Amino acid sequence: MTAVVSLQKVAKHYVRGAQRVEVLQTLDLEVGSGEFLALMGPSGSGKTTLLNLIGGIDRADQGSVTVAGEALDKLGSRALARWRAAHVGFVFQFYNLMPMLSAYQNVELPLLLTNLTKAQRTTNVRAALALVDMSERQAHRPAELSGGQQQRVAIARALVADPTLLVCDEPTGDLDRAMASQILDLLEMVNRELGTTIVMVTHDPLAADRASRRLHLDKGRLCAAATELAA
Amino acid sequence: MKFIPLIWAGLWRKRTRTILTLLSIVLAFILFGVLQGVATWLNGFGAGSHTNRLYVVSRISEIQPLPSGYLSHITRVPGVRQAAQVAALVGSYQQPANTVVVLATDPRAMFALYPDWRVAPQQLQALTQTRTGVIVGARLARLYGWRVGDVIPIRTSVLKNDGTTDWSFQVVGVYDSPDQPLEEDRMIANYEYIDEARHFERGTVFAFVVGIDDPSSATRICAAIDARFANSADETLTQDEKEYVQGQIRQLGDVGSLVNAIVGAVFFTLLFLTGNTMTQSVRERIPELAVLKAIGFADGSVTLLVLTEAALLCSAAALIGLLTAAAIFPATAALGIAGTTMPARVYAFGLLIAVGLALISGLPPAWRAHRLQVVEALAAR
Numbered sequence: 235m236t237a238v239v240s241l242q243k244v245a246k247h248y249v250r251g252a253q254r255v256e257v258l259q260t261l262d263l264e265v266g267s268g269e270f271l272a273l274m275g276p277s278g279s280g281k282t283t284l285l286n287l288i289g290g291i292d293r294a295d296q297g298s299v300t301v302a303g304e305a306l307d308k309l310g311s312r313a314l315a316r317w318r319a320a321h322v323g324f325v326f327q328f329y330n331l332m333p334m335l336s337a338y339q340n341v342e343l344p345l346l347l348t349n350l351t352k353a354q355r356t357t358n359v360r361a362a363l364a365l366v367d368m369s370e371r372q373a374h375r376p377a378e379l380s381g382g383q384q385q386r387v388a389i390a391r392a393l394v395a396d397p398t399l400l401v402c403d404e405p406t407g408d409l410d411r412a413m414a415s416q417i418l419d420l421l422e423m424v425n426r427e428l429g430t431t432i433v434m435v436t437h438d439p440l441a442a443d444r445a446s447r448r449l450h451l452d453k454g455r456l457c458a459a460a461t462e463l464a465a
Numbered sequence: 466m467k468f469i470p471l472i473w474a475g476l477w478r479k480r481t482r483t484i485l486t487l488l489s490i491v492l493a494f495i496l497f498g499v500l501q502g503v504a505t506w507l508n509g510f511g512a513g514s515h516t517n518r519l520y521v522v523s524r525i526s527e528i529q530p531l532p533s534g535y536l537s538h539i540t541r542v543p544g545v546r547q548a549a550q551v552a553a554l555v556g557s558y559q560q561p562a563n564t565v566v567v568l569a570t571d572p573r574a575m576f577a578l579y580p581d582w583r584v585a586p587q588q589l590q591a592l593t594q595t596r597t598g599v600i601v602g603a604r605l606a607r608l609y610g611w612r613v614g615d616v617i618p619i620r621t622s623v624l625k626n627d628g629t630t631d632w633s634f635q636v637v638g639v640y641d642s643p644d645q646p647l648e649e650d651r652m653i654a655n656y657e658y659i660d661e662a663r664h665f666e667r668g669t670v671f672a673f674v675v676g677i678d679d680p681s682s683a684t685r686i687c688a689a690i691d692a693r694f695a696n697s698a699d700e701t702l703t704q705d706e707k708e709y710v711q712g713q714i715r716q717l718g719d720v721g722s723l724v725n726a727i728v729g730a731v732f733f734t735l736l737f738l739t740g741n742t743m744t745q746s747v748r749e750r751i752p753e754l755a756v757l758k759a760i761g762f763a764d765g766s767v768t769l770l771v772l773t774e775a776a777l778l779c780s781a782a783a784l785i786g787l788l789t790a791a792a793i794f795p796a797t798a799a800l801g802i803a804g805t806t807m808p809a810r811v812y813a814f815g816l817l818i819a820v821g822l823a824l825i826s827g828l829p830p831a832w833r834a835h836r837l838q839v840v841e842a843l844a845a846r
Contacts, residue, residue: 282844286839286840289759291758291759291839291840291843292839292840311763311764312763312764312765315758315761315762315763315764315766316761316763318759318760318761319760319761319762320761323760324756324759324760326756326843330752330753330756330843332471332474332753332756333478333753334474334475334477334478335470335471335474339470339471339474343471343757343760344760344761346467346468346471347760347761347762347766352467391760
């Protein structure tokens with residue numbers, strides 16, 4: 235299995251007031267193509283920071299981060315933005331949809347950065363909305379949708395540009411159990427049928443159980459006890 | 466074009482705030498359009514002046530009378546084709562607010578000097594034969610419903626020999642001036658009648674209108690007329706029509722500076738208002754802008770989105786304001802202070818100001834959006 239994500243000796247710190255907080259410490263990680271990885275750990279363990287580095291919205295202090303064949307630390311801000319548009323889909327805990335745009339327009343957003351024609355964009359948006367079973371609600375604004383429906387739209391937005399990697403930060407953290415289960419079903423389906431690599435941060439062991447591999451982070455280090463569920 | 470829905474959505478996120486800001490900008494541009502239009506119009510006043518007409522007034526002051534006897538001296542100056550003396554009688558018709566101006570002159574010479582004023586030859590003939598006759602401007606005639614044959618009482622402050630200040634004139638004709646409708650608000654009367662009937666300032670005029678054959682000789686003729694009366698008790702100042710008209714406008718004050726000061730203060734205030742709106746709008750959308758960056762919008766693209774929002778808001782409001790100003794501008798003509806159409810340069814200048822307003826008010830929030838760190842913005846949510 236070729237590695238889609240490869241982190242070598244990655245370190246990251248933040249400064250809070252006068253305090254220097256080491257978030258990640260010489261961390262190595264590889265995520266194979268088509269893998270569904272769950273990152274778990276207590277609050278402050280560095281899960282989201284690691285996810286941000288993989289998604290290219292933050293930079294490591296040390297080490298190298300290579301995702302989809304691109305060394306992210308070598309890319310400038312503009313190139314990194316272009317790379318994100320082409321290779322990464324983001325799913326956030328609080329959906330982060332544009333409140334004034336319809337579900338359709340939200341899903342179309344990443345495609346505005348491509349050279350696709352309006353007709354091609356329409357085809358892709360409709361396909362993505364159909365995939366998450368939201369075709370009927372495409373004209374609705376986020377405020378008119380339930381939490382689960384908003385997260386489905388967010389997943390459609392993340393998938394519409396056919397990314398190499400789906401980065402999910404607590405995607406079920408704001409949902410009830412039934413809704414969360416549906417979203418996890420959807421992520422499993424995307425991973426299984428589209429072959430999209432998924433890296434998901436979660437506190438929820440039930441959510442992590444859906445992943446093909448689980449990793450635990452503690453104080454910025456990956457714990458040895460990783461559970462391999464699938465090859 | 467494909468980003469328009471996104472920009473539009475950002476703009477209307479807080480509908481009430483956007484509408485109020487829009488209205489403020491619209492009102493500012495209405496004020497700008499009307500005031501600037503009046504100032505531009507006044508500055509250009511006299512642009513269509515006849516270069517073959519000169520005006521002779523007192524060098525001391527335009528209200529200082531000159532001896533009517535100067536007329537024969539002026540007509541003898543080489544290059545002068547024709548001249549007419551002008552005295553004015555200012556009064557009111559029926560109501561004190563209904564101000565009218567009676568120009569006391571040699572009617573034949575006057576209408577020859579102003580070929581744009583169209584009058585029937587028989588009416589002009591009637592005026593020369595009717596001592597108390599008057600030819601009224603078409604605008605005045607329409608305004609007060611005057612017709613040929615009517616006798617008009619005019620109340621003035623000019624004392625007559627009989628001890629009264631009420632003057633009466635018989636309408637013998639109506640003139641129009643299609644190219645200069647504002648000039649249709651005068652009454653042309655016989656100088657002899659008014660001069661002989663008034664008790665004070667007899668034998669004087671406030672100006673002479675001089676017709677010349679060769680406009681290129683205007684400067685020489687002006688100098689020659691003034692030289693003829695140099696060192697006399699009543700020295701003259703002779704100007705071509707454009708200078709004379711603009712001099713009269715300058716008496717109103719420096720309209721341009723006044724307008725610039727008012728408009729400048731309004732736009733300066735507006736800058737804070739628009740800037741505050743844009744800043745608030747961006748502050749509220751920080752997580753959304755962060756998400757845009759996360760999904761691949763570059764820093765420059767997000768900056769451009771914010772600036773375009775400001776530009777759209779300001780230019781749309783400016784356009785509405787300027788079009789409204791253009792619609793109400795003819796009212797200034799009715800008041801007699803400007804023309805019937807707003808000068809085109811006011812639109813261009815206004816839209817330029819709108820772009821400047823958008824840039825200045827949009828740049829700080831756009832820069833904030835530019836520098837926005839995705840991770841920090843999402844963490845703050």
